Amino acid sequence: MAGTRLLELRGVSMAFGGLSVIDGLDLHVDEDEILSVIGPNGAGKTTLFNLVTGVYEPTGGDIVFAGESIKGLEPHKITQRGIARTFQTLRLFLNMSVRENVMAAAYGHTKAGAFRSILRTPGQRREEREIRAAAEQRLAFFGERLTGYRWDQPAYSLSYANRRRLEIARATATNARMLLLDEPAAGMNPKETHEITELIAKLRDEGGFTILVIEHDMHVVEGISDRVVALDHGVKIAEGSFEQVATDPRVVEAYLGTGAAERK
Amino acid sequence: MTEPNEQQGPRIGKDEWVARHGDNRDRRAGVAGTIEERLRNVPWWAWLALFTGIVCLLPIGFESGYVRRIAFDTVIFMLLALGLNVVVGWGGLLDLGYVAFFGVGAYTYAFLSSDKFDVHLPSILTIPLACVVGGVIGLLVGLPSRRLVGDYLAIVTLFFFQIFLTVTNNGENLFGTDVTGGPNGIINVDPLSLFGRELPVSADGIFNVAYLYVALGAFVVVYVALRLVDRSRTGRAWRSLREDALAAELMGMPVSWLKLMAFAFGAAVAALAGTLVTALNGSVFPQSFEFPLLITIFTMVILGGAGSQAGVVVGAILISVLLEVLREPGDARFLFYTLGLLGLFAAFRLSVRLAVVLGGTLVFGLIAHAVAGSVDDAWTAGAGGDGGRLADWAVHWVIVPADLAAWVTPVSYIGLVSLTLVLTLLRGWTRLALLVPTLYLAAFVWENVMLPKPEPTRFVILGALLVAVMVARPAGLLGEKRVEIV
Numbered sequence: 001m002a003g004t005r006l007l008e009l010r011g012v013s014m015a016f017g018g019l020s021v022i023d024g025l026d027l028h029v030d031e032d033e034i035l036s037v038i039g040p041n042g043a044g045k046t047t048l049f050n051l052v053t054g055v056y057e058p059t060g061g062d063i064v065f066a067g068e069s070i071k072g073l074e075p076h077k078i079t080q081r082g083i084a085r086t087f088q089t090l091r092l093f094l095n096m097s098v099r100e101n102v103m104a105a106a107y108g109h110t111k112a113g114a115f116r117s118i119l120r121t122p123g124q125r126r127e128e129r130e131i132r133a134a135a136e137q138r139l140a141f142f143g144e145r146l147t148g149y150r151w152d153q154p155a156y157s158l159s160y161a162n163r164r165r166l167e168i169a170r171a172t173a174t175n176a177r178m179l180l181l182d183e184p185a186a187g188m189n190p191k192e193t194h195e196i197t198e199l200i201a202k203l204r205d206e207g208g209f210t211i212l213v214i215e216h217d218m219h220v221v222e223g224i225s226d227r228v229v230a231l232d233h234g235v236k237i238a239e240g241s242f243e244q245v246a247t248d249p250r251v252v253e254a255y256l257g258t259g260a261a262e263r264k
Numbered sequence: 265m266t267e268p269n270e271q272q273g274p275r276i277g278k279d280e281w282v283a284r285h286g287d288n289r290d291r292r293a294g295v296a297g298t299i300e301e302r303l304r305n306v307p308w309w310a311w312l313a314l315f316t317g318i319v320c321l322l323p324i325g326f327e328s329g330y331v332r333r334i335a336f337d338t339v340i341f342m343l344l345a346l347g348l349n350v351v352v353g354w355g356g357l358l359d360l361g362y363v364a365f366f367g368v369g370a371y372t373y374a375f376l377s378s379d380k381f382d383v384h385l386p387s388i389l390t391i392p393l394a395c396v397v398g399g400v401i402g403l404l405v406g407l408p409s410r411r412l413v414g415d416y417l418a419i420v421t422l423f424f425f426q427i428f429l430t431v432t433n434n435g436e437n438l439f440g441t442d443v444t445g446g447p448n449g450i451i452n453v454d455p456l457s458l459f460g461r462e463l464p465v466s467a468d469g470i471f472n473v474a475y476l477y478v479a480l481g482a483f484v485v486v487y488v489a490l491r492l493v494d495r496s497r498t499g500r501a502w503r504s505l506r507e508d509a510l511a512a513e514l515m516g517m518p519v520s521w522l523k524l525m526a527f528a529f530g531a532a533v534a535a536l537a538g539t540l541v542t543a544l545n546g547s548v549f550p551q552s553f554e555f556p557l558l559i560t561i562f563t564m565v566i567l568g569g570a571g572s573q574a575g576v577v578v579g580a581i582l583i584s585v586l587l588e589v590l591r592e593p594g595d596a597r598f599l600f601y602t603l604g605l606l607g608l609f610a611a612f613r614l615s616v617r618l619a620v621v622l623g624g625t626l627v628f629g630l631i632a633h634a635v636a637g638s639v640d641d642a643w644t645a646g647a648g649g650d651g652g653r654l655a656d657w658a659v660h661w662v663i664v665p666a667d668l669a670a671w672v673t674p675v676s677y678i679g680l681v682s683l684t685l686v687l688t689l690l691r692g693w694t695r696l697a698l699l700v701p702t703l704y705l706a707a708f709v710w711e712n713v714m715l716p717k718p719e720p721t722r723f724v725i726l727g728a729l730l731v732a733v734m735v736a737r738p739a740g741l742l743g744e745k746r747v748e749i750v
Contacts, residue, residue, distance in 0.1 A: 053514055079516035093507035095746045096500070104500040108516025114525065117496030118489045128496065156747040174516045 006031045006210050013060035021047045022234040034211045036221045039231035040254055045214045049180050053085050054078040080108040084176035086167040088183045092155045099151040102135035105173040138169045161192045181213040185220045197223040329470030338584040339479040340537050345564045345576040347533030353570035355526030356506030361421035364428035365531035367553040368401050369394045369538025374548045377454040387456045391539045398535025399528040406527035410520040432550035449549035456543045465544055475544050569743020590722040593715050600710055624700040629661045636663045662711045673713050680705050
């Protein structure tokens with residue numbers, strides 16, 4: 001573990017009108033780390049993702065990625081700097097082919113404009129070949145599931161689990177350094193959940209991605225996390241190893257209600 | 265692991281069933297199936313070349329200037345449909361100001377090549393300049409609307425369209441100077457000039473076919489260029505934006521800029537079409553860019569299949585030719601009955617029910633005609649329109665009174681619409697039974713009400729056709745089926 005901070009949130013706050021969703025949150029993700037964010041529904045986990053990726057601009061505090069502030073940047077600029085995400089409710093380009101979904105995500109780090117495309121310049125053709133090869137390689141990361149005949153199938157024909165995989169492949173194709181995975185195991189059966197656990201570790205070890213993940217399945221969280229952060233009502237209530245966080249009275253209370261920890 | 269073979273069938277769980285979905289697809293047997301398969305493998309440029317060749321040969325077969333002029337107009341519509349397809353089909357942006365860009369091209373050409381300001385640039389300069397002006401204005405219109413989607417965008421673009429009409433209509437006194445000539449437009453616009461030679465708009469008193477070739481050339485260039493853009497990084501980004509703008513933005517695509525580009529590309533193509541029309545007409549008037557034109561272009565794109573280049577071209581040809589054919593009562597009548605028969609065939613195939621409906625309608629008509637004739641000769645004494653044998657036959661089957669009472673028109677019209685609506689609610693034999701008088705009433709309305717008034721009839725038929733196609737193929741004739749919610 002490199003130990004250098006890749007992403008750092010400094011006192012980040014977010015309020016919608018008078019409703020404070022995130023309040024003075026300090027959080028950091030080290031390079032090559034897998035950090036899990038847990039917390040009950042409504043704790044502000046997805047809002048945290050939306051803040052980091054620029055969907056919302058924080059009402060207070062600062063977000064620093066790779067040493068530079070990314071607060072207030074447009075989402076596509078943030079992605080081009082190296083943060084890509086998946087969505088809790090899948091948002092694939094359903095009527096495009098599997099391969100095109102992944103190729104489209106290469107937009108940010110490729111150059112050929114419309115006029116070069118019309119002229120089909122050698123540089124444009126080379127770039128197009130590279131995008132295609134890279135996309136197929138990204139898809140091959142998931143074994144046979146998204147390769148071969150699947151390349152040309154529309155994304156809507158995929159099963160739920162494969163759609164989740166395709167979303168991850170699409171996020172990696174932006175050439176990001178850091179992946180934000182929003183509930184990657186949601187709606188998967190136990191076998192698929194187990195696969196996802198292995199896959200996330202593989203994304204870090206072989207893909208070299210730093211990963212910030214929101215997950216409700218505690219087996220997955222236990223299996224992948226270097227560190228866990230628990231949120232409740234937009235405030236960090238616990239941070240540390242999985243064991244530390246899972247046994248923290250405040251976390252138990254947030255999930256099970258007041259007094260649950262004492263009765264236990 | 266043994267290789268799966270035909271006996272074992274595809275292994276479930278390895279997605280092999282899906283892998284073989286191609287084999288599971290319905291495929292017609294015999295020669296028809298082979299031809300279908302071969303046709304599917306013909307590359308797009310071969311179709312384009314074939315189509316261009318046919319249009320090039322058209323003037324040989326048709327001497328009349330009228331037909332050639334219609335061919336030219338159709339090519340212009342094809343260009344307009346291609347441009348709108350970029351914005352609506354690929355970008356998914358509802359641009360109701362599109363016709364204004366057509367007008368911008370037309371007026372730019374007129375400004376740069378007419379006596380109006382005494383500027384006479386050669387077409388080789390004017391046309392690209394007009395495209396650039398169109399594109400830049402497209403960009404400017406897109407600028408305030410780049411954060412808008414759907415209905416909001418539609419309203420803003422519609423507003424721009426209205427501004428364009430207001431400015432051109434009142435442009436004879438724009439801050440004290442005459443710019444657009446107002447309702448009188450700009451006349452004495454130069455014809456196209458290529459390589460130092462002027463292209464006269466008429467040769468030997470009829471439409472100069474060179475203009476058709478110029479328009480066709482422009483069409484081929486635009487078609488190929490747009491296709492190349494579609495199969496590139498930009499095209500993928502446009503389609504991503506159409507599918508899910510937020511996801512596209514978060515995958516590193518600058519959505520605002522992509523929208524502006526879609527607007528600019530569409531506007532440039534529309535402006536190109538505008539220059540060609542103005543050069544041929546030798547004049548430009550604000551009345552040429554009104555709302556019905558916008559609806560017509562949208563109809564072409566939607567009917568052909570938004571998003572499919574070949575589709576919108578087919579849509580443009582169909583609508584443009586159809587609107588012309590419907591001007592001529594004889595042709596219109598032929599088209600009406602043919603479409604009716606084809607519709608019945610499509611609905612019932614070759615079945616007993618088809619025979620029942622056809623036979624029933626025929627007998628119903630003969631009886632109704634005989635009864636009406638025996639009551640009063642005048643009820644069936646109408647001449648019907650001109651139009652050859654079909655007309656002769658029609659007046660012996662459909663009741664065509666010599667004098668149509670004033671109440672007949674609205675009653676029969678409203679009756680037909682009501683019966684059609686009731687039909688959609690019925691099932692089984694009651695539906696067939698009601699279909700017979702409905703068909704006869706349709707023929708009655710056609711012969712007595714619609715044929716004598718070709719101008720509104722054209723658009724009524726167009727609307728009915730659009731409704732029918734949209735019910736049968738919601739994605740348009742050649743549009744790919746799209747899944748919105750899964």
